[in-house]
Amino acid sequence: DQQVKQNSPSLSVQEGRISILNCDYTNSMFDYFLWYKKYPAEGPTFLISISSIKDKNEDGRFTVFLNKSAKHLSLHIVPSQPGDSAVYFCAAKESNFGNEKLTFGTGTRLTIIP
Amino acid sequence: GAVVSQHPSRVICKSGTSVKIECRSLDFQATTMFWYRQFPKQSLMLMATSNEGSKATYEQGVEKDKFLINHASLTLSTLTVTSAHPEDSSFYICSARRDLSNQPQHFGDGTRLSIL
Numbered sequence: 033d034q035q036v037k038q039n040s041p042s043l044s045v046q047e048g049r050i051s052i053l054n055c056d057y058t059n060s061m062f063d064y065f066l067w068y069k070k071y072p073a074e075g076p077t078f079l080i081s082i083s084s085i086k087d088k089n090e091d092g093r094f095t096v097f098l099n100k101s102a103k104h105l106s107l108h109i110v111p112s113q114p115g116d117s118a119v120y121f122c123a124a125k126e127s128n129f130g131n132e133k134l135t136f137g138t139g140t141r142l143t144i145i146p
Numbered sequence: 147g148a149v150v151s152q153h154p155s156r157v158i159c160k161s162g163t164s165v166k167i168e169c170r171s172l173d174f175q176a177t178t179m180f181w182y183r184q185f186p187k188q189s190l191m192l193m194a195t196s197n198e199g200s201k202a203t204y205e206q207g208v209e210k211d212k213f214l215i216n217h218a219s220l221t222l223s224t225l226t227v228t229s230a231h232p233e234d235s236s237f238y239i240c241s242a243r244r245d246l247s248n249q250p251q252h253f254g255d256g257t258r259l260s261i262l
Binding site (some may be wrong): 034036066073074075081083087127132134137 | 150155178180184185188189190192193229239241243248250251252253254255256
């Protein structure tokens with residue numbers, strides 16, 4: 033049972049435009065969400081996170097939006113740059129004491145077209 | 147720069163061999179490290195949580211005698227795939243997090259294991 037879903041395996045966006053990556057989850061106990069970026073032959077790199085007490089978190093060109101009622105989050109990248117081409121993973125966890133287990137989605141491959 | 151180092155990056159060996167993979171946190175102490183496995187076109191699946199100075203916690207369906215985990219220091223965890231078989235071929239990746247609340251996990255670059 034896939035508790036974190038990224039339904040778009042790939043996405044192509046023109047350089048300079050906005051990239052929107054989506055993620056849905058089914059476990060209502062998840063209360064902390066993270067986005068990781070992965071280049072080929074490298075491990076995932078932490079990008080941005082959001083707690084369920086917020087609905088938006090912004091860091092430079094990256095903004096994550098959380099809609100708890102819809103169990104949906106999205107990552108916005110604006111403006112998109114060629115270096116943003118990578119696979120993006122959404123991850124979620126329950127923040128009860130001592131639990132650090134992350135549940136990952138299957139990833140979305142983002143390609144920025146120059 | 148990388149904060150978690152994983153070694154080796156690739157292993158090709160014969161069936162029946164045991165393979166050890168190392169995961170090091172480079173500039174921070176990590177009481178807890180994590181081992182994941184990823185099959186092609188699938189998500190990272192947590193195999194076990196490695197706890198410094200105590201036994202690892204394995205996820206359901208992961209054989210603890212097959213995948214031996216040792217976390218002997220605050221900066222090193224090892225995963226040993228014992229008597230590996232072709233079905234163990236996969237991408238194994240570790241992560242570590244700083245011992246502070248709500249710190250993200252930082253990942254190594256992974257190990258591609260191929261069993262012939």
